[in-house]
Structures are given as C-alpha cells and as structure tokens.
Amino acid sequence: MGLWIVFVLSLYGVLHGQDHPTSPKVEDCCQDGRRRALGGEDCTVLPLISSSQICRIAQEQCCSAAARDTLCTVGINLAKEQGACVVPFTHQDPFQTKTTKLCCDCCLLGLMSASRGYVCELVLDVGKRCQATAQACCGGVRTEHNSTVPRILAQTEVNHSPGDLLADQCKGSIKCSHMCVGKDMCACLVGYQLQPDQRSCEDINECLNGTHNCANGQSCINTEGAYRCQRDTNCGTGYELTDANICLDIDECTLGTHNCGADFVCTNREGSFRCLPRDPCGDGYIQDAVGTCIDINECLTQSSMCQPGQTCINTVGSYACRRYSVICGHGYHLSVDGSHCVDVDECLLEGACQGHECVNLLGSFRCECRPGFIFHSVIRLCEDVNECRHYSGRLCAHKCENTPGSYQCSCTTGFKLTSDDRNCEDVNECEDNPCSQECANVYGSYQCYCRRGYHLNDMDGITCEDIDECALPTGGHVCSYRCSNTPGSFHCTCPPVGYTLSPNGRTCHDIDECVTGSHNCKAAEICVNTQGGFRCVSFECPENFHRTTEGSRSDTSVNVRCVKSCKSNDFGCVLDPSHSISHTVVSLPTFRDFVGPEEIVFLKTMAPSNPAPFSQSADVFFDILAADDNLSFDVMKRSQNDMIMGVVRQVKPITGPLNVMLKLAMNYVKGGIISHRNIVIVHIFLSEFWF
Numbered sequence: 001m002g003l004w005i006v007f008v009l010s011l012y013g014v015l016h017g018q019d020h021p022t023s024p025k026v027e028d029c030c031q032d033g034r035r036r037a038l039g040g041e042d043c044t045v046l047p048l049i050s051s052s053q054i055c056r057i058a059q060e061q062c063c064s065a066a067a068r069d070t071l072c073t074v075g076i077n078l079a080k081e082q083g084a085c086v087v088p089f090t091h092q093d094p095f096q097t098k099t100t101k102l103c104c105d106c107c108l109l110g111l112m113s114a115s116r117g118y119v120c121e122l123v124l125d126v127g128k129r130c131q132a133t134a135q136a137c138c139g140g141v142r143t144e145h146n147s148t149v150p151r152i153l154a155q156t157e158v159n160h161s162p163g164d165l166l167a168d169q170c171k172g173s174i175k176c177s178h179m180c181v182g183k184d185m186c187a188c189l190v191g192y193q194l195q196p197d198q199r200s201c202e203d204i205n206e207c208l209n210g211t212h213n214c215a216n217g218q219s220c221i222n223t224e225g226a227y228r229c230q231r232d233t234n235c236g237t238g239y240e241l242t243d244a245n246i247c248l249d250i251d252e253c254t255l256g257t258h259n260c261g262a263d264f265v266c267t268n269r270e271g272s273f274r275c276l277p278r279d280p281c282g283d284g285y286i287q288d289a290v291g292t293c294i295d296i297n298e299c300l301t302q303s304s305m306c307q308p309g310q311t312c313i314n315t316v317g318s319y320a321c322r323r324y325s326v327i328c329g330h331g332y333h334l335s336v337d338g339s340h341c342v343d344v345d346e347c348l349l350e351g352a353c354q355g356h357e358c359v360n361l362l363g364s365f366r367c368e369c370r371p372g373f374i375f376h377s378v379i380r381l382c383e384d385v386n387e388c389r390h391y392s393g394r395l396c397a398h399k400c401e402n403t404p405g406s407y408q409c410s411c412t413t414g415f416k417l418t419s420d421d422r423n424c425e426d427v428n429e430c431e432d433n434p435c436s437q438e439c440a441n442v443y444g445s446y447q448c449y450c451r452r453g454y455h456l457n458d459m460d461g462i463t464c465e466d467i468d469e470c471a472l473p474t475g476g477h478v479c480s481y482r483c484s485n486t487p488g489s490f491h492c493t494c495p496p497v498g499y500t501l502s503p504n505g506r507t508c509h510d511i512d513e514c515v516t517g518s519h520n521c522k523a524a525e526i527c528v529n530t531q532g533g534f535r536c537v538s539f540e541c542p543e544n545f546h547r548t549t550e551g552s553r554s555d556t557s558v559n560v561r562c563v564k565s566c567k568s569n570d571f572g573c574v575l576d577p578s579h580s581i582s583h584t585v586v587s588l589p590t591f592r593d594f595v596g597p598e599e600i601v602f603l604k605t606m607a608p609s610n611p612a613p614f615s616q617s618a619d620v621f622f623d624i625l626a627a628d629d630n631l632s633f634d635v636m637k638r639s640q641n642d643m644i645m646g647v648v649r650q651v652k653p654i655t656g657p658l659n660v661m662l663k664l665a666m667n668y669v670k671g672g673i674i675s676h677r678n679i680v681i682v683h684i685f686l687s688e689f690w691f
Helices: 027-040 054-080 093-115 127-137 162-169 569-573
Strands: 177-181 185-188 193-195 202-204 218-223 226-231 239-241 247-249 262-270 272-277 285-287 293-295 308-314 316-321 331-333 341-343 357-361 362-369 372-378 381-384 397-405 406-410 416-418 424-425 438-442 445-449 452-457 464-466 482-486 490-492 499-501 508-510 526-530 533-537 544-548 560-565 576-587 599-606 621-624 633-640 641-650 658-670 673-686
Touching: 027 054, 054 093, 093 127, 177 247, 272 357, 272 621, 331 508, 416 533, 526 544, 526 576, 576 599, 599 621, 599 673, 621 633, 621 641, 641 658
Parallel strands: 576 673
Antiparallel strands: 177 185, 193 202, 218 226, 239 247, 262 272, 285 293, 308 316, 331 341, 357 362, 372 381, 397 406, 416 424, 438 445, 452 464, 482 490, 499 508, 526 533, 544 560, 560 576, 599 641, 621 658, 633 641, 658 673
C-alpha cells in the first residue's frame, strides 16, 4: 500500500528548496529518500544530496515513510496469503518486525470483519495506520457469491487441473477459470470460490473465515486451495517436524551428525543414538567409554570363586585358586596341632598394663586405666591425662601444674589457696608489718605510705625517709627569710631586727616602729617606717619658700610641701619658675625577681590630657633632675581619668640596703614657655630583703 507522508510547506521558497540557488527541489530530495528506502539502504545514514536542512529532513523522512510502507506491504501480503501472522521475524530488526506484524494483524482484522459481514468503517481506537490498513483489506473482499452455483468438491476428479476441466467442459463462448457445469455455468475446485464475474475463482482463506480444523497448540497456515496446521512448539532434540506436522526421529547415524569415534559403530535410537564398540572385548574384560578393554578382578566382583581352603588370585583376563597354609595374625598363635589359630592372653604377660587392670580380648587386650589416665590404642598402654591442658582455665583459679594421674593448683604472689585447693584468696600482707610507717593492703599485694613530712624510699618501697623541705627546688619560697629542717617538718625564722613571724609560720611581717612607739626620733623629726626598720627625717624649706602641709607622723607616706614666698623687690625670685618643692618618702624591698620596670611613685596634675580647642590649659612635661649613679629610675607621662599623670619607675635592679634621693621636675608649658615648675624630691629607702 502506498501509505506515505506528503509534507506540505506553506512558504514557496521552502517548498521548492530554494534556500540556495543550486539546491535541489524538496520533491527531488523526497524522491531520492524513497528510492534509497526501496533499495534497502539505512534511512539514518543517507548520503546527503544537498547541504540544505530542508532537503535533509525531506530526504530522511520520505525514506523512513517508504521503508514503513514496504514493511507494511509485507505484513498485508502475509495476512492475505496465510491468514495468520505466525512467520517469525527474528532475523530482522525489532522495529521492522513490529511494523510488519502491526500491518499483518490489522489487515487480518479487516479481512475477518468483511467475511462476517461487518461494516468496514471500524470504530476501534487502534491508531490511524492500523485503522487505514484494516479498512483497505476489508474493502477489497466481496462476500456476495452466486448461491446457485455449487462448489464442486467430491464430484470433480482431483487429478484434473482447472485447465483440463475447462478444455473438457466449456464449449461455448464463456471462459471459466476452473470448469464449466451445466449450460454456460462456471464452477471452482475445492478450496476456491466463484467471483462476482461468475467466471473467475479465488482461493478461500480457511484460516480467516474459521473453517479450518486445527487443534489447540497449532496455527493455521493458508495455502493455495487449502490450508495446513503447524505446531506452535518444536519437537525437541532428536526430532524434526515434517510437512504433515508430525515429529519424526532424526537418524543421526545416517545423516552423519553423530560423534562416535573410529573404534565405535553408531546405532540409532528414538530421539538419539548410541556408540557401540566395533570390536568387543573377550572374556574377563570390560570395555570403557572410549573402547579400552579393562581386566575384571573376579576375586572382588564374584564370590565363592575357589573351594574352601583355597584363596583366589586375580590374573590378566582370568583368576587362579591356590591352597593356603595357616598363618595366624597379631594376637593369635598356632594351635599345637597346627590346624588353627588360638588367642593369646596378653594379660598373663608381665607388665602388660604397667600396674593398671588388664582385660583380655580376642586377638588383643585392653587396659582399664586408673582415674587420671587414658588408654592409648596404638601403644596399648595407659597414658597420663594432662588435665591442665585439656581443661585449661576450668580447674584452677590461677596456676595449674600437672601430676601423674592428677593435677595441683597454686596461686600467684599475693594470694593463697582456699580450702577447696582450687580457688585463690587475697593475702593481707599488712598483718606482718612490712612497712616502716603505714601499710595499705591491696588486692594481690600491699602498698606502703608515709606520714606527712616523709617520703617512701625509691629503692625498697618500704622505708620512709624525712623530707628536707628546705632543700626542695621550691625551698626558697617555703620561708620568707630562713628555713630550718626538722624530722618530718621544718620551721621558718625572720631577721633578728625589724620583723616578726606571721601566723602562717612562713612569712616575715615588718614591725612598724613608728606605730608601736619603739623608735627614738626626736620631737622635731618625723618617724618614717621602712621595711625592717625606721628612719627619722626632718625637711627644711629653702630660702624664699615656706612649709604649707605635712603628713602625719604615723603615715608611712610622709609628704612635706614648700611653696614659694618671694620677698619684696626680689625680682630673681619672681622670675624663678619653681613654685613648690615637695618631699615624699617611699620604702621599697629589694625586688628578688626583678623583671622590670616597677612603678613606685605617681605624680598627679590638674592639667587635662585632651584639652579643648583654643583652651588656656598648659601641657606638662616631667624630668629627672637628680638620681642615683646607675640611673635606675625614669619618669613617663600617662593619662588617667582624662588628666595628665607622671609615673616614676624603677627600670634596673637595685640591691639594698640603700638610700636613694630622686629630684623630679613637673614643668607646666604654655605657648612653648614654662609658666611654672613644681619640684618633687622622692626619698627611697631600699631594704636588703625582698619581703
């Protein structure tokens, strides 16, 4: 059938493939594709006749449509010729097989509908291709026949062909395709039916109209003028299916499809064959699968080959019988007359079971071993059972030692056997006082420990030795001043003057002689307490200065301030920027672990550290006017609470006892000029001790 797709393109230029002046027309591209499909070429790898995409699509799609039309035509022919779609298509592509079977099945649907008088306009939703194929096959079948013309079956000689009948019976002008009956009447042979022209005969498709008699498991195959039934399954190995639908045995021996060797003869069997030896073996031999003759051991395969008193000996292809003499085996000895064997009683032999009970057996003996022993069947003696190895971990709690016929348990160090001689219990070693001071029993051992102030000897772990706390790496920090070791302890002492031992018994506390009244300062002097002593100081204001304040005599930070008071007409005094001189006393220890710097004096000012713009505030600069020879101190400016402050620091280590006087200047500068200056004199009394 000519079922192929015609592409209709609306654009004139595209329709004629005129995207390039030299490009072929779209119709030419389509015709080339159909020609290649009819030639059996693959539509997916067609050689392009133009670089135009329109041409390539038309060529490929027309090729595919023509290929499908060809496959569909094959299926329609199968439906019309055989009346069934049973021919396998395993040698074809699955898509081709599917297309062919689709058209075959749909054509059968149309043929059956026409044979039963149904309308050809199918209303089934089977798809456009299937519906078109079914309608085409249905519309090409005519069911109207001349009922007055009988189908001549048995009346016609089967040896006559339609041409012979026509020559014998047709005398008039009407030409019948098969034969004439009566006056100008045509008839058809068995398996055919008369066509509407009343002259032509057409084959009856018995498979299609259901007039066949094929059984279940068989498929109906229509033939010219008849039909045949074919089995749906094959006959199996060793059989072949005949045209009569019968399974017949295959004679592999005649066809030469057997695999028998040269020394064998092929013999056919139903559904198979057998290979039999060409030359059979003689008596006393048996032939194996490859034709080799193997000797038969008659002495093993047959019984009673020889008379009583004889023994059978196999030979090649036969056997022989020989008379045997009495030979007794192990455990027997020959009777006195030499006619038979008598059992030997091994229990009568000395040392047969080595002290264990002996039981005689026919041809042998057995020893009844005592508990803890087992009989060895090879050496025929009783052997000791190693219970510790056979029952490992189940007899003794700790250690197991094998003994002849038994075993013995023991315990590891620190344990002793209990009353059952198997389990172990802990030994309290502390009952024997092994330690010099204190003992603590632990599971399986003990531990010695010492009272406070002693430590355990590393060598014996028993003896306690005194700890010299003063000699420890941290001994220098045990006492503030001096450490004295005592058995199990230690005690601390302080310098003989100026200190007393604190309640903790370790640190030394300074005695404030100024508070206790134990100083010897005069009434005009100020008592200043220092670390480990005191100082009697007296400060006088220089000329043109007078004293304004004085700290308490009990105050350790005594401050004396002298303010400038110029005389009349003393212009040198007025021009001197120094306005005040202050004296302060500081008592410091010797810093034992000096890592510096240490801050010791703080000089407060009333000058803001961040003055407002255009303010009249002065800036302050600090300077050291006099110090020790090693320059162990410096002064730096700092901000605190938004005010300028000077900090005097010790920057180098100093060992006391030593008295140092620092003279400091606080310079107030406005507009780059020192407006006034305050002198601060710091008297530092440095102790020789660090506490």
